[in-house]
Amino acid sequence: MMGWLKIVGMGPGDETLVTPQVQDALAKASDVIGYFPYVERVSERPGLRLHGSDNRFELDRAKHALQLALEGNKVIVVSSGDPGVFAMAAAVFEAVEVGPETWRTIEIDVLPGITAMLAAAARVGAPLGHDFCTINLSDNLKPWKIIEQRLRLAVEADFAMAFYNPRSKSRPQSFDKALRILNSICKDTRPVIFARAVSSPQETISIVPLTEATPHMADMRTMVIVGSSQTRIIHRPEKSAIVYTPRSLAP
Numbered sequence: 001m002m003g004w005l006k007i008v009g010m011g012p013g014d015e016t017l018v019t020p021q022v023q024d025a026l027a028k029a030s031d032v033i034g035y036f037p038y039v040e041r042v043s044e045r046p047g048l049r050l051h052g053s054d055n056r057f058e059l060d061r062a063k064h065a066l067q068l069a070l071e072g073n074k075v076i077v078v079s080s081g082d083p084g085v086f087a088m089a090a091a092v093f094e095a096v097e098v099g100p101e102t103w104r105t106i107e108i109d110v111l112p113g114i115t116a117m118l119a120a121a122a123r124v125g126a127p128l129g130h131d132f133c134t135i136n137l138s139d140n141l142k143p144w145k146i147i148e149q150r151l152r153l154a155v156e157a158d159f160a161m162a163f164y165n166p167r168s169k170s171r172p173q174s175f176d177k178a179l180r181i182l183n184s185i186c187k188d189t190r191p192v193i194f195a196r197a198v199s200s201p202q203e204t205i206s207i208v209p210l211t212e213a214t215p216h217m218a219d220m221r222t223m224v225i226v227g228s229s230q231t232r233i234i235h236r237p238e239k240s241a242i243v244y245t246p247r248s249l250a251p
Contacts, residue, residue, distance in 0.1 A: 003030070005069040005106055007089045009082040009113020010041055014199035017114050025076060025111060033065045034078035034088065042078065058088065062095035066103045081115040086136050086164050117162040120195030120223040123205055125234075125242040127193060127225050128160055130249060137174045138165040144177070151178060155185045160231060160245050163224040167215060175224075176215040182226065186210055191233055191243050193225040194218055207233070207241060 006025045011017035026032070032042050036052040044050065053061055061077065069075045079087035089110050096103050121128045133154050139147060154161050167175040189209035194217045196204045206217065210226065218224055230249050234242040 001072045002106065003069045003071065003073040003075060005065055005075045005077065005092070005108045006111055007077045007083045007092055007108070008079070008111040009084075009087070009115075010038055010078055010080050011114045012081055012116045012119040012199045013197065015041075017119070017199055019111070019113060022111050022113065028074055029076040030074045031065075031068050032076045032078055033061050033068075035061075038078045038080055042076075058091040059095055062088065062092040063099065065092065066095060066099065066106060069106045069108075070102055079113070081117075082113045083110055084112070085115050085117070085134070116195075116198055116223045117164070117225070119198045120193065120205075120225060121162075123195060123198060123203075124193055124207065124225075124240070126244040127191070127227055127231055128162065129245040130160065130228065130230065130247055131157075132160040132162065132228075132245075133157075134162045134164065136164045137178055138168070139171065139174060144174070147174075148177070148181060151181050152185065155182065158228045158230070160228045161226045163226070165220060166218040166222055166224045168220045172215065175218050179210075179213055179215060182210060186229070188229065190227040190229060190231055192227070193243060194222055195225070196222040198223060205240075207243060 008022045008025055026042060029048060031049045031051060032039055033051040035055045039050050039052040042050060065075045065077045077088045077092060081087065083089040117134060135147065135150055137147060189211055191207050192210050192213040194206045228245055231243065231245045
């Protein structure tokens with residue numbers, strides 16, 4: 001009897017932001033596979049096997065999950081946020097495409113989750129209220145020249161931008177280079193939102209002008225959102241500022 005495979009998003013951190021659809025799938029699963037910190041978010045119970053692994057082995061995880069499903073198990077592959085946004089859904093389908101034909105017969109579903117980008121935007125208002133783009137600043141899987149090209153084109157198109165993986169210990173220079181590019185092209189004080197560990201007890205939010213943003217304001221747990229030229233800030237007495245990008249843009 002063939003099992004099934006569901007690729008799920010666990011949301012940005014707060015358990016209340018895990019969708020009922022994902023909770024139901026987890027309750028029926030026999031195996032959960034994913035990056036160690038994400039697997040640790042799943043409650044242990046009798047009959048459930050947890051398979052944590054390092055974040056550098058996405059394709060190995062995907063192949064393991066597919067084989068377990070083929071053998072009749074009910075398998076969950078977990079990602080934080082949404083599984084289709086810089087996460088495991090693409091890795092699983094890449095494995096399916098190049099793997100044995102039998103993997104193409106497996107029942108596979110992608111269950112969406114709330115991304116860190118959307119959770120961060122909601123915390124401050126609606127900075128992604130008009131056209132926006134999302135860029136992963138990690139050059140582990142693509143060359144920096146591609147990232148730089150996309151940054152420059154995004155600014156030229158006047159998108160608001162959301163940055164994943166802005167800065168890590170192994171590549172502290174990435175965000176520094178991104179800020180230099182943004183400042184050299186934008187030449188303004190559009191708001192930059194640093195949202196770290198959104199929806200967790202360690203959450204911190206700061207909003208600074210682009211000219212005052214520094215690389216050390218971000219790490220791997222930080223979502224960075226850069227406004228477009230039209231993004232506005234509403235200052236309020238004794239309350240947090242609201243950042244939003246109007247849907248009707250000035251000519």
